[in-house]
Amino acid sequence: MxxxxxxxxxxxxxxxxxxxxxxxxxxxTTGASSxxxxxxxxxxxIKIATQSPLSGGSSIQGEAIRLGAQMSMxxxxxxxxxxxxxxxxxxxxxQGDPKKGVANAEQIGADQAVLGVIGHLNSGVSIPSSVVYExxxxxxxxxxxTATEFTDRKLKVANRVVARDDFQGPAAAEYxxxxxxxxKIFVIQDxxxxxxxxxxxxRDKAQELGATIAGYEGITVGEKDFNGVLNIAATQNPDFIFxxxxxxxxxxxxxxxxxxxxxxxxxxxxxxxxxxxxxxAGADVKGSLYSSVAGEIxxxxxxxxxxxxxxxxxxxVPEGYSAYAYDSMTIxxxxxxxxxxxxxxxxxxxxxxxxxxxxxxxxxxxATEVSFDDKGDNxxxxxxxxxxxxxxxxxxxVSEVSQ
Amino acid sequence: MFASILQTLxxxxxxxxxxxxxxxxxxxxxxxxxxxxxxxxxxxxxIFMTGAFAGTSVLLLFQSMxxxxxxxxxxxxxxxxxIAMMVTGALGVGIERVAYRPLRKAPKLISxxxxxxxxxxxxxxxxxxxxxxxxxxxxxxxxxxxxRFTLGFSSMTAMFGNATVxxxxxxxxxxxxxxMIGLDIFVNRxxxxxxxxxxxxxxxxxxxxxxxxxxxxxxxxxxxSALGGSTGVLFAQQYGTIDPYIGFILGLKAFTAAVLxxxxxxxxxxxxxxxxxxxxxxxxxxxGIMTGGNFGAEYxxxxxxxxxxxxxxxxxxxxxxxxxxxxx
Numbered sequence: 079m080x081x082x083x084x085x086x087x088x089x090x091x092x093x094x095x096x097x098x099x100x101x102x103x104x105x106x107t108t109g110a111s112s113x114x115x116x117x118x119x120x121x122x123x124i125k126i127a128t129q130s131p132l133s134g135g136s137s138i139q140g141e142a143i144r145l146g147a148q149m150s151m152x153x154x155x156x157x158x159x160x161x162x163x164x165x166x167x168x169x170x171x172x173q174g175d176p177k178k179g180v181a182n183a184e185q186i187g188a189d190q191a192v193l194g195v196i197g198h199l200n201s202g203v204s205i206p207s208s209v210v211y212e213x214x215x216x217x218x219x220x221x222x223x224t225a226t227e228f229t230d231r232k233l234k235v236a237n238r239v240v241a242r243d244d245f246q247g248p249a250a251a252e253y254x255x256x257x258x259x260x261x262k263i264f265v266i267q268d269x270x271x272x273x274x275x276x277x278x279x280x281r282d283k284a285q286e287l288g289a290t291i292a293g294y295e296g297i298t299v300g301e302k303d304f305n306g307v308l309n310i311a312a313t314q315n316p317d318f319i320f321x322x323x324x325x326x327x328x329x330x331x332x333x334x335x336x337x338x339x340x341x342x343x344x345x346x347x348x349x350x351x352x353x354x355x356x357x358x359a360g361a362d363v364k365g366s367l368y369s370s371v372a373g374e375i376x377x378x379x380x381x382x383x384x385x386x387x388x389x390x391x392x393x394x395v396p397e398g399y400s401a402y403a404y405d406s407m408t409i410x411x412x413x414x415x416x417x418x419x420x421x422x423x424x425x426x427x428x429x430x431x432x433x434x435x436x437x438x439x440x441x442x443x444x445a446t447e448v449s450f451d452d453k454g455d456n457x458x459x460x461x462x463x464x465x466x467x468x469x470x471x472x473x474x475x476v477s478e479v480s481q
Numbered sequence: 482m483f484a485s486i487l488q489t490l491x492x493x494x495x496x497x498x499x500x501x502x503x504x505x506x507x508x509x510x511x512x513x514x515x516x517x518x519x520x521x522x523x524x525x526x527x528i529f530m531t532g533a534f535a536g537t538s539v540l541l542l543f544q545s546m547x548x549x550x551x552x553x554x555x556x557x558x559x560x561x562x563x564i565a566m567m568v569t570g571a572l573g574v575g576i577e578r579v580a581y582r583p584l585r586k587a588p589k590l591i592s593x594x595x596x597x598x599x600x601x602x603x604x605x606x607x608x609x610x611x612x613x614x615x616x617x618x619x620x621x622x623x624x625x626x627x628x629r630f631t632l633g634f635s636s637m638t639a640m641f642g643n644a645t646v647x648x649x650x651x652x653x654x655x656x657x658x659x660x661m662i663g664l665d666i667f668v669n670r671x672x673x674x675x676x677x678x679x680x681x682x683x684x685x686x687x688x689x690x691x692x693x694x695x696x697x698x699x700x701x702x703x704x705x706s707a708l709g710g711s712t713g714v715l716f717a718q719q720y721g722t723i724d725p726y727i728g729f730i731l732g733l734k735a736f737t738a739a740v741l742x743x744x745x746x747x748x749x750x751x752x753x754x755x756x757x758x759x760x761x762x763x764x765x766x767x768x769g770i771m772t773g774g775n776f777g778a779e780y781x782x783x784x785x786x787x788x789x790x791x792x793x794x795x796x797x798x799x800x801x802x803x804x805x806x807x808x809x
Binding site: 269293294295296297298300301302303305306307309310312313326329330333334337338339354357358360 | 485488489492493496500617619621624629631642645647716720721722723724726727730761762764765766767769770774777778779781782
């Protein structure tokens with residue numbers, strides 16, 4: 079009896095394992111083949127990879143990055159086929175997981191036809207993966223990663239088109255102090271690299287602008303009861319509250335603060351830029367603010383047409399990062415085209431593409447203008463401030479802050 | 482320093498009591514199972530979490546059917562508590578049958594590992610179902626009682642600030658007290674309660690006295706888990722969002738409460754729960770003030786657990802427990 083059971087269990091496990099492997103394998107292959115629609119235009123193939131979470135919690139944003147990049151590549155296919163090259167998109171799923179991102183990066187490095195990477199979404203994945211790209215000299219452009227460390231290590235391959243966290247925090251502080259007129263600010267942060275970094279940057283700038291910091295308290299990610307911290311806030315009676323952290327906690331803080339009768343406006347960073355915040359906080363979200371590194375594409379010059387085209391092509395509304403991924407891909411392809419021109423049509427080396435990407439100056443994209451500085455940061459990056467007029471997402475764009 | 486601590490004290494006490502009432506009812510589940518089997522059912526936190534999800538999904542179902550507006554709020558509340566209790570009670574019985582009974586003669590460590598296994602399975606199962614249904618595993622809960630009112634402590638003496646109370650908090654107090662008193666009467670006054678106490682004292686002798694030990698153990702699991710599940714609903718209503726991982730840390734704190742009160746002792750668990758809840762809330766509101774900003778609210782758990790350790794060093798059997806005498 080026992081022996082038979084063991085046999086059955088072993089068989090089930092084996093089947094499960096096989097199924098698991100089979101799944102993993104098939105997603106990569108289908109991903110690769112769906113991107114490269116044809117290799118007919120010419121003998122030589124140039125591949126660009128995207129890396130973003132295509133499954134799991136942030137898959138909506140990750141998918142937006144892939145589709146944005148794909149759209150730009152399709153717009154450029156003809157140009158490249160005239161030069162005798164066919165373009166191919168290789169989408170990878172990093173699952174928002176640093177380990178997976180690094181493993182994919184190794185695979186990308188091994189494929190000699192890949193000349194560049196668009197990605198990642200999460201700073202936590204971008205940072206370790208960029209080390210691998212540096213090893214293989216593959217340039218990367220992130221449409222979304224904001225952590226300062228990403229470019230502070232001065233890697234030759236790491237570039238981004240969005241604003242840094244140490245610009246976002248001060249921009250939010252400037253809006254809070256100058257526009258809202260906050261004088262006594264209470265700061266809450268979630269003790270993560272993101273939340274704390276943002277909250278500190280906000281706090282320092284707000285103090286510099288003459289506001290007093292009535293309190294600087296921490297919470298723990300995953301908790302549901304923030305009454306303790308809010309009790310401190312209530313006694314300080316601040317006229318503004320800033321929260322550095324994610325929307326799951328941010329929504330609860332907004333709600334529990336209103337339950338306590340705290341009426342001061344509550345502001346957070348780009349992690350609150352999610353429909354989940356509205357769902358959690360409900361009607362209490364009205365009057366809350368958030369800063370974001372992504373602008374509203376539909377309201378930008380020429381953006382309406384672009385958004386309509388995106389929607390027609392993919393039957394999806396563009397997300398915040400779609401247009402940034404589109405611009406990232408365009409920069410990458412422009413750089414490759416330049417190296418092709420200077421090398422007389424020879425397949426360019428990864429090093430020359432890397433340097434050409436970094437040399438991008440005054441590029442005008444759909445969502446943003448781009449000039450990379452010596453670290454790979456975009457000197458035209460902006461921070462956008464939104465305010466919730468009611469319990470609908472997204473909030474209303476109230477301010478744009480340039481560097 | 483003391484002035485500002487006193488100022489928030491009424492509010493801290495009310496928030497702390499609400500949290501403490503939740504800990505207390507969850508702690509009952511730990512203490513009952515331990516009292517009878519000397520097994521720490523570490524899946525209990527996940528049973529609590531499942532109760533929160535069961536109640537909320539019924540509520541969401543009602544909402545999508547449009548029944549929510551037509552039923553009185555208190556009736557829906559009682560109804561979802563009852564449904565969550567039945568679901569989690571059955572779940573507790575099932576867990577006992579599948580994961581603990583086959584191991585009853587095995588060393589204690591084996592059942593402990595089995596308990597952890599069950600808790601991970603429950604977490605991922607609930608997460609899977611939630612993601613399947615809504616695409617997101619953090620669920621926001623429709624609120625049945627949205628009101629709040631202010632208690633005017635400041636009119637008594639200027640040292641105190643006013644406290645705001647959610648209507649839901651009152652409901653938590655009522656439900657928790659009803660459940661705790663009901664359990665106390667059941668265990669101390671009824672025939673089945675007597676059987677439970679007999680099994681807790683000596684399983685073999687009890688079975689010789691024509692008590693069906695297996696039935697008593699199942700009943701214990703049913704009641705303990707149903708209590709945990711009902712608290713899940715209270716928690717979901719009080720805090721407004723739930724996710725599959727709320728059970729772990731809350732279960733740990735409720736377990737601590739049971740240990741503090743003397744594990745195996747029902748009244749001790751209630752007391753321990755309230756103490757831990759109030760301490761935690763006090764610490765998160767005042768640690769920053771007391772330490773001059775060196776330790777903030779994020780260290781509240783350390784504070785509560787440090788006090789627990791101190792208590793256990795000086796009174797290892799817990800506040801209400803009796804020191805175990807060696808059996809002869």
